[in-house]
Amino acid sequence: MATLEIKNLHVEVEGKKILKGVNLTISEGETVALLGPNGHGKSTLLNAIMGHPRYTVTDGEILFDGKDIKSLSVDERARLGLFLGMQSPAEVPGVSNSDFLRAAINAKSEKPISTYKFYKMLDTATKDLKMPFDLATRSLNEGFSGGEKKRNEMLQLILLEPKIAMLDEIDSGLDVDAIQSVSETINREKEKGRGFLIISHYARLFDLVSPTRAVVIINGRIALDGGPELIKRIDQTGYEFIKTEYGIEIQKEEADMNDVSIGTCAVREAIK
Amino acid sequence: MDRLSLKNIVKNNQVSISKTDEMIYCVLDGNDFNNKGLKITLEDDANVNLLLVNYKNNFPLDIELKEGSSLKIEGLLLDEQQSLNITANLGKFAKITSYFADLSSGDNKSKVVMNLNGENSSAFWKLASVTEKKDKKVFDVSIIHNASKTYGVSDNYGVTKDEGFLSFSGISHIKNGSKFSKTRQNAKIIVFDKLSNAKAQPILKIDENEVEASHGASVGTVNEDQIFYLTSRGLKEEMARQLITLGYLKPILNGFSDEEIKEEISTLIEGRM
Numbered sequence: 001m002a003t004l005e006i007k008n009l010h011v012e013v014e015g016k017k018i019l020k021g022v023n024l025t026i027s028e029g030e031t032v033a034l035l036g037p038n039g040h041g042k043s044t045l046l047n048a049i050m051g052h053p054r055y056t057v058t059d060g061e062i063l064f065d066g067k068d069i070k071s072l073s074v075d076e077r078a079r080l081g082l083f084l085g086m087q088s089p090a091e092v093p094g095v096s097n098s099d100f101l102r103a104a105i106n107a108k109s110e111k112p113i114s115t116y117k118f119y120k121m122l123d124t125a126t127k128d129l130k131m132p133f134d135l136a137t138r139s140l141n142e143g144f145s146g147g148e149k150k151r152n153e154m155l156q157l158i159l160l161e162p163k164i165a166m167l168d169e170i171d172s173g174l175d176v177d178a179i180q181s182v183s184e185t186i187n188r189e190k191e192k193g194r195g196f197l198i199i200s201h202y203a204r205l206f207d208l209v210s211p212t213r214a215v216v217i218i219n220g221r222i223a224l225d226g227g228p229e230l231i232k233r234i235d236q237t238g239y240e241f242i243k244t245e246y247g248i249e250i251q252k253e254e255a256d257m258n259d260v261s262i263g264t265c266a267v268r269e270a271i272k
Numbered sequence: 273m274d275r276l277s278l279k280n281i282v283k284n285n286q287v288s289i290s291k292t293d294e295m296i297y298c299v300l301d302g303n304d305f306n307n308k309g310l311k312i313t314l315e316d317d318a319n320v321n322l323l324l325v326n327y328k329n330n331f332p333l334d335i336e337l338k339e340g341s342s343l344k345i346e347g348l349l350l351d352e353q354q355s356l357n358i359t360a361n362l363g364k365f366a367k368i369t370s371y372f373a374d375l376s377s378g379d380n381k382s383k384v385v386m387n388l389n390g391e392n393s394s395a396f397w398k399l400a401s402v403t404e405k406k407d408k409k410v411f412d413v414s415i416i417h418n419a420s421k422t423y424g425v426s427d428n429y430g431v432t433k434d435e436g437f438l439s440f441s442g443i444s445h446i447k448n449g450s451k452f453s454k455t456r457q458n459a460k461i462i463v464f465d466k467l468s469n470a471k472a473q474p475i476l477k478i479d480e481n482e483v484e485a486s487h488g489a490s491v492g493t494v495n496e497d498q499i500f501y502l503t504s505r506g507l508k509e510e511m512a513r514q515l516i517t518l519g520y521l522k523p524i525l526n527g528f529s530d531e532e533i534k535e536e537i538s539t540l541i542e543g544r545m
Contacts, residue, residue, distance in 0.1 A: 050504055053496065078506040090501040094519025100502070103515065107506040139519070156505060 002028045002065055002081055002163035002195070004049070009060035011041075011048045018044040020220035021060070028163050031186075031196040033206050033231055036217035037239055037250060042199045043087065045217065046166045050084040051077050079108045081163030085153040085170050092140040097152065098122060100140050101159055108160070125158040128188070130181050146173035154185045164195040171205040183208035203235035218242060219251050273297060273530050275323060278312075279304035286310070291317040291341075297529075300333075302326035309333060309357075314341035314366075321346070321529060329353045337366035339390065346528050347372040348537065349380075356382035356411075364390030364419075371527025373537045374401035375544060380409040384442075388415065388422035388453075397426045400524035402544045403436035403468075413442040417450040417483075424455040426474075429524070431517055431545075433464035438471075445477040446485060453480070457487040462494055462517055514545050 004026045011019035018041045026032050036042050048055040049062055051074040061068050069077055092100070101122065106112045113121075126133050131151045141149050150170055157165050167186075171179050186196060186209045200206060206214075206228070214230040216223050216239070223242055224230060233241070242248050275297045281287050285308050289296060300310070300322055309332030314320055317340040324347040337343055337360065347356075347370065354376045360368050368386060386395040395415050403409045415424035424444055432438040440459035459472035472489035494513050502512035521541050525534045 052500055073509065074500060074503040075506050075508050075512075078504055084504050086501070086504075090495070090497045092498050092501070092516060092519055094521075094523050095515050100505070100507075100515065103507055103511065104502075104505040107508070107511075160505060 001193075003063075004082070004164050004195070004197075005061070005063040005066075006045070006049070007061040007063065009045070009048065009062065010058045011044055012056045012058055013044060013054060017058075018055075018220055019048065022217070022220070022222055024215060024222055024225075026164060026195050026197050028195045029190075029193050030213065031190055031198065031209060031211045033211040033214040033228065034197055034199045034217065035214060035231065035234055036223075040251075041217050041220045043168050046084055046168050046197070046199065049077075049166065050074060050082060075107070078160075078162075083157055083160060083162035083165040085150075085157060085165065085167040087168040087172065089141050089149050089153055091142045091144075093142045095140045097138055097140045098136050101136070101156065104156070104160060121159060125155050128158070129154055129185060130177075131155060147175065147178050150174055150182065151178065154182055157189065158185065161192075162194065164197065165189070166197045166199075168199050169201070170198070171200050171202060179205060179208070203231055206231045216242065218248055223248050275299040277301065277304070278310070278322075282310065286313070288313040288315060289318050289320055290315040291319070295319045295321055297321045297323075299323045299325065300327075302328040302331055305331070307331065311336070312343075314338060314343055316340055318342075320344070323530070323533070324348065326351065327354050327356065330355050330357045333358045335360040335368070337362045337368060337393075339363045340365045342367045343369070345370040345372075346530075346533070348533065349374040349376040350540070351376055353378040353380065355380050356384055358384045360386045360395070362386070362388050362390055362393035362395065364392060366390060366393045367395075369396045369527075370398065371524055372399045372401075373524050373528075373541075374399060374409070374411075375537070375540045377405065378407055380407070380411070382409075382411045382413075384411075384413045386415045386424070387418060388424060388450075389418045390422075391419045392421045393419065394423040395425070397428075398524060398527055399428045399430075399440075400521045400541075401428070401430040401438060402521065402541065403430065403432040403438040404434040404544065406435045408437045410439040410441070413440075415442075415444050415455060417444075417446040417453045417455060420449065420451045420453060422450060422453045424453075426457045428459045428472075429520055430461045430470070431464060431521060432461060432468040432470050435467040437469045439473070440471075440489070441473045441475070443475045443477055444485065444487065446480050446483050448479045450480050451482045454484040456485070457489075459489040460520070461491045462520055463491060464494075464513075464517070517545050518542065 006024040009022040129151050211228050215225045278300045303326045311334040313336045316338045319342045321344045428440040430438045444455040444457050446453050457474035461470040463470050470491045472491050474487040476485050499512050528534050
């Protein structure tokens with residue numbers, strides 16, 4: 001059974017300390033809800049686990065089945081069985097969704113998948129997600145609505161069969177039917193033994209997927225690690241009780257000044 | 273696909289094609305012509321698809337499209353030094369659509385000018401170019417709006433690698449008297465490595481009111497968010513870069529009618545990446 005262990009993880013983004021000693025363990029078969037106010041490190045944790053180059057691990061360990069994966073590249077981590085369903089998936093014009101999916105499946109297989117088997121898998125998965133098949137043949141995420149992008153993330157999850165899937169606000173921007181469809185997919189994949197670490201601001205998704213645990217990240221550290229009843233409490237009362245009951249002062253999110261661009265043409269110089 | 277060879281109908285370096293019931297598929301093979309160039313005239317309402325192969329360096333191609341005529345050019349540049357030298361003059365309601373896949377080697381200094389002289393005439397230009405091995409390529413593509421309600425689009429996509437230099441320039445000029453015209457220029461270049469270089473310089477000149485004009489250009493390395501996304505699904509970084517770059521160039525295939533030629537271009541692009 002695959003296990004992901006985060007030990008004393010410290011992470012910086014562009015010199016700013018975001019995670020300040022996160023400890024967390026998730027095993028295959030578990031579904032963990034990751035909660036916390038905006039700007040306290042939820043997405044940073046997921047991106048750091050996946051190895052995003054903008055997130056610098058300054059201390060601590062990320063262990064997958066006991067092996068520290070910090071030195072592994074992003075693709076190596078993916079091939080081990082980690083998956084990150086992104087909040088804002090990149091658009092890749094000109095790359096067909098199905099070509100990409102097939103290349104991704106082949107990347108972790110010893111021999112290439114046959115055309116027949118691939119399209120059968122694709123057909124079944126798109127039907128399960130109630131997703132139009134043509135989305136699978138269009139350019140990867142290009143011109144997709146927010147909801148279509150999220151369904152496409154779930155399509156990739158189904159086809160790539162990770163051991164532990166991390167989902168970053170997979171329900172944001174989804175209508176009621178789409179949330180239902182995404183939650184059904186998560187539940188089906190749970191039955192296959194996959195582990196999930198799910199960020200969401202809404203109890204509705206968690207009601208539908210029944211997490212086994214809930215952890216709350218505050219000020220870059222895990223402040224609470226408990227049962228699913230935490231989700232309901234936070235949904236009803238917010239995070240204030242953490243201050244009153246646990247004495248943890250919740251730092252306010254710092255608002256960055258917007259970048260300002262003055263009067264230039266749309267030409268950008270070469271980056272060398 | 274059977275195509276009519278222009279060499280069979282050219283006289284004194286000129287050819288005139290009249291309207292027929294169906295589109296005429298032609299081929300211009302540069303090996304069939306001397307360096308004097310060629311003037312192609314499409315008479316009123318003629319409709320021609322022209323495949324251009326073995327284009328000779330700086331071969332002057334002078335195109336005249338009379339009222340209501342339509343020309344689609346499918347250009348394949350595969351040889352050494354194939355600088356384009358094309359001028360097109362369009363009458364009322366005439367339309368020219370050009371797709372060029374440039375996989376040539378050696379230096380290139382191409383100049384293309386499309387003059388929209390008649391009301392409601394339109395010009396669409398699309399280029400995908402790969403520059404490598406210290407080659408220096410400059411594509412200067414201009415669309416000049418000389419009449420009202422004219423429409424011009426210039427889309428240029430390129431990749432430069434292995435110390436190559438690629439430049440996209442050109443002017444989209446809406447002149448006086450060209451009210452209600454629309455023009456757009458787009459230039460994007462991926463610079464694949466630190467020793468390669470690129471320049472994108474689209475220029476708009478607007479002398480008339482009540483027109484729409486836009487231009488955009490980007491020159492840079494492969495987008496790191498795209499790399500992260502693809503690698504997070506298990507693709508190696510090198511493969512991710514290749515896929516993204518192919519995605520940049522391959523849409524040019526949609527402009528070619530012949531499946532064998534599409535296959536050839538696709539294989540060549542993949543080979544270069």
